[in-house]
Amino acid sequence: MSFQLVNALKNTGSVKDPEISPEGPRTTTPLSPEVAKHNEELVEKHAAALYDASAQEILEWTAEHAPGAIAVTLSMENTVLAELAARHLPEADFLFLDTGYHFKETLEVARQVDERYSQKLVTALPILKRTEQDSIYGLNLYHSNPAACCRMRKVEPLAASLSPYAGWITGLRRADGPTRAQAPALSLDATGRLKISPIITWSLEETNEFIADNNLIDHPLTHQGYPSIGCETCTLPVAEGQDPRAGRWAGNAKTECGLHS
């Protein structure tokens, strides 16, 4: 459905305004004031020292200081965080956002992760199935309004899933592109939870080396021109030497899904 047609239908009331999300759990429960204050103090005291720390140091710090349960978010593009968490944060849960638009290879990696590691794998799902989203907001919202699609299928499901946790681990790397070049290793998210990025200093090459050296579950598309993998509908292969994220929402001004902004 074209953008113009979606707008025309919106005006006649046939398609719901994509700025209005469906009813359902979409936000994170606030932390207790004590934990929120504790997290704030941790970041104030330790963020600078952890800025360039190794993955091991960051995860050991997390095991020692985090004031509660931790979720390890896995995009399944690679399984480095799963391996590192199994070594250093064995009590943490794994959290996978199943948008409904993933490559079948990504879902297969998720299945293998669940099989290989003992940690609980929590799968966060959007409120609407793809067919429901199509009929309520118009066909292919990822094309007509990718920001709204990411909000409903990634940002809000993640927010709803983070309530039980005091913090979450991300796979952010500064080398992934200009939007991430200054990203901290330790910060607070909008709800006051700890946001911890243990491989923040790693390059793509270092990541691939770690995968090979440790015989990790490998996403096959990373060997077929996809250094950064999101939903199938919004990810294209990139040329050698190109910005690894250049294939994400290619042809659209969008460069981030909103999980890290």
Ligand code: SF4
């Ligand atoms: S990456 Fe594309 S399909 Fe996936 S949630 Fe975002 S807009 Fe929708």
